[in-house]
Amino acid sequence: MMMMNHSLKSQCKVNLGTVIEGKWHRNRYTIVKELGYGANGIVYLAKSQNQQVALKMSDNGMSITSEVNVLKSFAKVQGSALGPSLLDVDDWERRGSKISFYVMEYIQGPDLLTFIHQKGPSWTGVLIVQLLSDLEALHKNGWVFGDLKPDNLIVTGPPPKIRTIDVGGTTVQGRAIKEFTEFYDRGYWGLGTRKADPAYDLFAAAMILINTAYPKRFSKSTGDLKQLKLMVRQKKELLKYEDVILNALQGNYASADEMRNDMLQLTRSSSGQRSTPNRKKGQTTGSQPVSRQAYIQKKKKGGFIETVLIVLIVTLLYLFYIYGQLL
Amino acid sequence: MKTGTLKQILLITDGCSNQGEDPIAMAALAKEQGITVNVIGVMEHDVIDEQGMNEIEGIAMSGGGVSQVVYAQQLSQTVQMVTRKAMTQTLQGVVNKELQQILGGEKTMEDLPPEQRGEVMEVVDELGETVELEVLVLVDTSASMKHKLPTVKEALLDLSLSLNARSGDNRFSVFVFPGKKKDVEKLLDWTPKLESLTSIFSKLTTGGITPTGPAIREALTYFKKKRSLRSLLSRDDDESFFEESV
Numbered sequence: 001m002m003m004m005n006h007s008l009k010s011q012c013k014v015n016l017g018t019v020i021e022g023k024w025h026r027n028r029y030t031i032v033k034e035l036g037y038g039a040n041g042i043v044y045l046a047k048s049q050n051q052q053v054a055l056k057m058s059d060n061g062m063s064i065t066s067e068v069n070v071l072k073s074f075a076k077v078q079g080s081a082l083g084p085s086l087l088d089v090d091d092w093e094r095r096g097s098k099i100s101f102y103v104m105e106y107i108q109g110p111d112l113l114t115f116i117h118q119k120g121p122s123w124t125g126v127l128i129v130q131l132l133s134d135l136e137a138l139h140k141n142g143w144v145f146g147d148l149k150p151d152n153l154i155v156t157g158p159p160p161k162i163r164t165i166d167v168g169g170t171t172v173q174g175r176a177i178k179e180f181t182e183f184y185d186r187g188y189w190g191l192g193t194r195k196a197d198p199a200y201d202l203f204a205a206a207m208i209l210i211n212t213a214y215p216k217r218f219s220k221s222t223g224d225l226k227q228l229k230l231m232v233r234q235k236k237e238l239l240k241y242e243d244v245i246l247n248a249l250q251g252n253y254a255s256a257d258e259m260r261n262d263m264l265q266l267t268r269s270s271s272g273q274r275s276t277p278n279r280k281k282g283q284t285t286g287s288q289p290v291s292r293q294a295y296i297q298k299k300k301k302g303g304f305i306e307t308v309l310i311v312l313i314v315t316l317l318y319l320f321y322i323y324g325q326l327l
Numbered sequence: 328m329k330t331g332t333l334k335q336i337l338l339i340t341d342g343c344s345n346q347g348e349d350p351i352a353m354a355a356l357a358k359e360q361g362i363t364v365n366v367i368g369v370m371e372h373d374v375i376d377e378q379g380m381n382e383i384e385g386i387a388m389s390g391g392g393v394s395q396v397v398y399a400q401q402l403s404q405t406v407q408m409v410t411r412k413a414m415t416q417t418l419q420g421v422v423n424k425e426l427q428q429i430l431g432g433e434k435t436m437e438d439l440p441p442e443q444r445g446e447v448m449e450v451v452d453e454l455g456e457t458v459e460l461e462v463l464v465l466v467d468t469s470a471s472m473k474h475k476l477p478t479v480k481e482a483l484l485d486l487s488l489s490l491n492a493r494s495g496d497n498r499f500s501v502f503v504f505p506g507k508k509k510d511v512e513k514l515l516d517w518t519p520k521l522e523s524l525t526s527i528f529s530k531l532t533t534g535g536i537t538p539t540g541p542a543i544r545e546a547l548t549y550f551k552k553k554r555s556l557r558s559l560l561s562r563d564d565d566e567s568f569f570e571e572s573v
Contacts, residue, residue, distance in 0.1 A: 024440055039408065061437055062415055065448040072445065089441040098437060175456045176492035178411075182404055187488045194492035 012042060012057050012099050020046070020055070020101065022090030029055055029103065036151070039179070040067075040168050045106060052108075053087060054165075057101035063168065064089075064100040066178075070143070070167040071104065082138050083167050107154045107163050115155040116212055121237050124212050125267040127155065128205060130162045132260035135201050139173070139256055144196035146171045147179045148204035150211060171196040183207060183217050190224055192251055199251040202259050206248035213238045225249060240266060332459040333417055334362040336546050337410065338386065339479055340467035341369045342379040344539030347510065350382065353543035354390030362550060364390025364543065365413050367406060369475050371399050386539075391417070399475050402482040407489040410462065411455070418454045422447060457495045461517070462486075463546050468503045473533040480528040487521035500549070501527075504542035505535045511545040 014020070020029045029046040036043050041058030058064050071086040084104040092099045109115070116123055131153065138145055146169025154163050169179035177185075177194045184204040186192040191203065210228070211217060213235040221227055225246075232238045232245055244262045253259040336357060344350050354364040368375050368383045375383070375396055387394030393413045397405045423435040426447070436447050466472075466479055483501070490497045498517045501524060506512025514527050 061444075062419060062448065062451070065441070065444045066452065068441070069445045069448060091437075091441070100437075100441075172452075175452075175494070176489065187485070187492075188403075194489050196492075 012059050014042075014044065014057070020057075020092045022088065022101075023093055023098075024090050025088060027088055027090065027103075029053065031055070038166065038168060043166075046103070048103070052106045053103050054084065054106045055101055055103050057092065057099050059097075059099055061091075061098075061100035064102055067167050067170075068102050070170045071102070073141070073143075074167075077137065077141050081163065082134065082141075083164055083170075107156055107165055109154045109156040109163075112150040112153040112155060112162065112208070113212065113215055115160070117215070119160075121212065123160070124209065124237075125241075125263060127153075127160070127162045128209060129260055129263050129267070131164075131205060131208075132202075132256045132263065134162070134164060135198070135205070136256035136260065138170075139198040139201070142173050144171050144173055144177070144198065145169065145201050145204075146177045146196065147181055147184075148201055148208065149181050149184045150208055153208075173197060183211070186249075186251075188220070188223075189228065189249075191249060198255055199248075199253060202248045202253050202256060203251065205256075205259070206245045209241055209245055210238060332461055333414055334550055335392070335410065335413060335460070335462045336362060336364045336390070336465055336543065337406070337462055338364060338366045338465045338467075338539070338543070339369060339406075339482075340366065340383070340537070340539065341371075341469075341472055341475065342375055342467075342537065343382055344537050346536045346538040346541070348540030348544060350539040350543055351385040351389050353540045353547075354386045354392075357543060357547055358389065358391040360547060360550070362390075362547065363392040363413050363417055365392035365409050366390075366394040367402070367409060368394070368396035369399055369402060369472070369479070370396060371475060382539075386543075399478045402478050403485040406482040406486045410486060410490065414455055414458070414460065415451060418451050418458065422451055422454075456493050459496045459498075460490065460493075461498045461550070462490075462500075463549060464499065464501045465511075465542055465546055466501065466503045466514075467537060467539070468505070468531060468533045469537045470534050476528060476531060476533070480524055483521050483524055491520070502542070502546060502549070503531065504545075505538055507532075509545075510538045510541040513549075 014031050016031055016033060018031045020031065021027070027048060029048045032045040032047055032052075034042060035045050035054060040060060040063040041056055043054055043056045046053050046055040056064070056067070068086065068089050071083055074082040075086060084107050086102065086104050088103040090101060092101055110118065112127065116127070135145065145164060145167075147166065148164075148169075152164055152166045154165055155161070156163055169177060171178045173196050175196050177196050177200065180187075180194070182188040184207045185194070186200060186203040187194045192200070194200075210231060214231065218231065228249055229246065232242055238245065241263075244259060244266060247253055247262070248259055357364050364386055366383045366387045368379065380396065383394050383396060393409045393416065395405050395409050419436060426434055426436060436444055439447065464483060466476075468476070472479075483499075487497070487499060497519055499515070499519070499521050500513070500517045501515040501521070502511050502513055504511045514531075515521070515524060
């Protein structure tokens with residue numbers, strides 16, 4: 001009745017130089033090299049009529065179809081490049097079995113961590129801000145990226161521009177996240193559900209920021225906010241993003257734009273002062289959005305001082321009154 | 328399209344059965360009753376030998392499910408992936424049957440041109456999100472599994488987190504084998520959440536034989552028993568629902 005895959009290991013390894021011809025559209029692709037592989041297939045660099053393309057194939061036709069659906073929906077969004085553009089979808093008949101594949105634009109460049117390692121940490125803020133505006137567009141169209149991690153972020157250019165690849169985890173908002181990687185998953189850290197909402201991606205974005213300071217990642221010890229807080233505080237380059245990171249980890253941002261604005265404020269004011277520029281900024285210019293945590297803390301502190309003052313004044317008045325009575 | 332409830336057995340083991348019925352035959356029996364059997368082989372420092380591998384793949388194949396052998400550290404991610412994958416596989420089967428009725432012959436989703444496949448996939452995705460799911464977890468607690476049990480517990484909590492993000496209802500139950508007196512022992516009755524596992528799992532004792540075959544056979548009766556018990560309660564909405572899912 002149907003082909004079943006009894007194990008998750010991929011059976012579609014292809015030798016370099018192999019020519020792949022589609023059964024339906026008859027386009028031919030020559031395999032140049034392997035670009036990467038995941039749970040749901042292998043991506044190759046291929047050549048078609050002297051044009052470089054990326055070709056993803058999988059023995060699991062379902063996941064190919066599912067990803068193609070996402071890419072098609074992205075293509076309808078005008079004016080922004082949410083994922084690689086889709087060029088072709090087809091089946092390849094190989095020794096009697098059928099392998100589904102799709103062909104997309106080849107996005108060339110190092111992944112996020114490699115790029116930051118090469119060019120220095122001053123790029124971190126810029127690239128995350130770029131990523132957040134892409135996420136905003138994605139969320140506005142009803143999607144959540146899902147499997148957001150440095151391996152899925154390529155920096156193309158010049159000029160350097162971050163692009164997302166691999167839409168295997170991209171999920172309709174409100175549904176269960178299709179695919180994720182533990183380190184970037186809020187469920188793994190016990191900080192939320194695996195239901196697709198914008199905050200899910202923003203949590204991952206914050207983990208990517210942390211990841212830039214810990215390229216080898218780290219494993220769960222207490223596995224909660226406390227551990228992550230500690231890891232942030234141990235790295236000087238993360239301290240300046242502390243507020244934004246903690247807000248994103250706790251799901252305080254309703255949209256990528258909110259997080260992006262906070263990031264922009266930080267990068268704007270971080271040239272001179274080192275210590276928590278965000279809060280300072282919030283105090284001097286009241287009209288601009290203050291980072292949430294700073295705001296709450298300020299409010300709390302303000303409330304406390306107010307209470308103490310009132311109690312003091314009332315006590316003083318009362319003492320005067322008693323004093324007057326006694327005289 | 329009515330799909331009833333998806334029923335799965337999730338077997339977590341680290342090697343070969345050594346007592347009772349052939350587990351591969353018992354898995355085939357499960358499939359006949361509409362229950363999918365998935366198998367996860369857990370390794371740590373030890374490597375599962377070829378005989379063990381063959382058994383793991385054999386059980387999943389005849390049980391219509393998915394199998395995967397992993398190191399203990401990757402267990403969480405694997406458990407949820409295998410479960411989701413098996414769900415999609417089953418649903419694809421259901422959708423393919425519908426397609427055959429509409430299109431006639433042996434046509435399946437894979438025979439459609441890629442352009443039309445997308446729409447069918449959306450139906451499968453939608454079903455995967457909303458369908459009711461029952462997972463009976465069957466954990467091997469033979470001596471060699473002892474130090475892997477905390478990881479198994481973590482993985483099961485993680486599974487419930489993943490599945491409860493869906494809008495469809497879930498029910499889980501957990502069994503271990505060998506049990507104290509019988510081949511199988513119930514740890515946790517059908518429940519939508521697995522959190523209560525935390526306290527029970529620490530009290531588990533391990534040891535003895537690995538009666539995988541009898542364990543699967545017993546597990547099957549548990550799906551049935553529950554059904555008849557629930558229909559005895561004769562809550563009308565439930566009754567019609569079970570008739571459909573038989």
